[in-house]
Amino acid sequence: MSASAGTEGGGSIMQRVEIVEVGPRDGLQSEPExxxxxxxxxxxGRLVAAGLRRIEVASFVHPKRVPQMADAxxxxxxxxxxxxxxxxxxVLNRRGFDRAVAAGCTEIGMVTAATDxxxxxxxxxxxxxxxxxxxxxxxxxxxxxxxxxxxxSVAFGCPFEGEVAVTRVVEIVSRLATMEPVEIALADTIGxxxxxxxxxxxxxxxxxxxxxxxxxxxxxxRNTAVANAYAAVSAGxxxxxxxxxxxxxxxFAPNATGNVATEDLVYMLSxxxxxxxxxxxxxxxVARWLEAQRGRPVPSMLSKAGGFPKRAVxx
Ligand code: ZN
Numbered sequence: 619m620s621a622s623a624g625t626e627g628g629g630s631i632m633q634r635v636e637i638v639e640v641g642p643r644d645g646l647q648s649e650p651e652x653x654x655x656x657x658x659x660x661x662x663g664r665l666v667a668a669g670l671r672r673i674e675v676a677s678f679v680h681p682k683r684v685p686q687m688a689d690a691x692x693x694x695x696x697x698x699x700x701x702x703x704x705x706x707x708x709v710l711n712r713r714g715f716d717r718a719v720a721a722g723c724t725e726i727g728m729v730t731a732a733t734d735x736x737x738x739x740x741x742x743x744x745x746x747x748x749x750x751x752x753x754x755x756x757x758x759x760x761x762x763x764x765x766x767x768x769x770x771s772v773a774f775g776c777p778f779e780g781e782v783a784v785t786r787v788v789e790i791v792s793r794l795a796t797m798e799p800v801e802i803a804l805a806d807t808i809g810x811x812x813x814x815x816x817x818x819x820x821x822x823x824x825x826x827x828x829x830x831x832x833x834x835x836x837x838x839x840r841n842t843a844v845a846n847a848y849a850a851v852s853a854g855x856x857x858x859x860x861x862x863x864x865x866x867x868x869x870f871a872p873n874a875t876g877n878v879a880t881e882d883l884v885y886m887l888s889x890x891x892x893x894x895x896x897x898x899x900x901x902x903x904v905a906r907w908l909e910a911q912r913g914r915p916v917p918s919m920l921s922k923a924g925g926f927p928k929r930a931v932x933x
Pocket of ligand 1: 837877
């Protein structure tokens with residue numbers, strides 16, 4: 619397991635939960651406007667300063683397909699390299715992989731889907747095509763000491779096919795596992811999951827691939843994302859995706875809005891006794907900065923309410 623436990627002053631054991639920040643890619647990709655490169659670089663820098671250590675920074679897909687990510691190489695070139703920070707590039711095929719390697723990504727994220735209808739709309743490929751792309755690229759990544767991980771989108775429900783069988787997800791995950799991903803993510807791409815479903819799917823997937831670390835990716839489309847995240851960590855998933863401000867949906871999924879907000883997740887986790895390594899106040903400031911840059915509110919709750927109220931200090 620990738621999870622590590624640290625100790626706190628009182629002697630109690632703090633379970634560590636790692637947040638993968640997806641705002642600069644998954645989030646910005648579904649914004650109507652294109653954020654200038656220098657602002658993206660500033661956003662990523664602010665996230666690193668707040669304590670984020672794995673950040674999805676770019677998508678190496680065709681610029682015509684996703685104009686918001688056309689500056690992937692320029693973003694990577696401008697980011698300060700740090701041994702303790704993974705800059706993740708989204709990759710769908712060999713061409714994208716070669717670009718991500720040349721740009722200096724230390725980790726690549728690939729994507730498959732639990733249904734063919736979604737894979738076709740999202741990637742213009744069948745699930746089998748995406749599995750074959752993973753099987754081609756994962757060994758190339760391992761050979762270059764680049765960390766390959768892979769996400770199963772619509773694992774909790776599909777906008778086109780409806781319910782997704784647990785057995786279907788288990789079948790896909792089992793095949794992905796043969797190429798030794800550093801991690802497999804289960805994504806609720808359209809925000810339909812509920813906590814009991816998270817518990818059941820995580821248990822089934824873990825039973826099938828007990829040696830592969832799991833990550834979960836939740837959307838707050840139906841206001842269940844924080845509850846789902848709690849179910850995931852309670853089931854032993856200690857890595858979660860989140861997007862600062864809660865920006866981003868999925869441009870190919872009808873009405874799918876809102877990645878879970880990083881600050882909302884960090885608040886829930888830290889108040890529940892989980893250690894994230896993230897400075898909540900600083901993170902809230904990043905969300906407010908982002909809000910100012912985009913000129914309209916971000917969906918997160920904590921950017922409005924702030925963190926737990928501080929007791930007034932006597933002078
Ligand atoms: Zn998302």
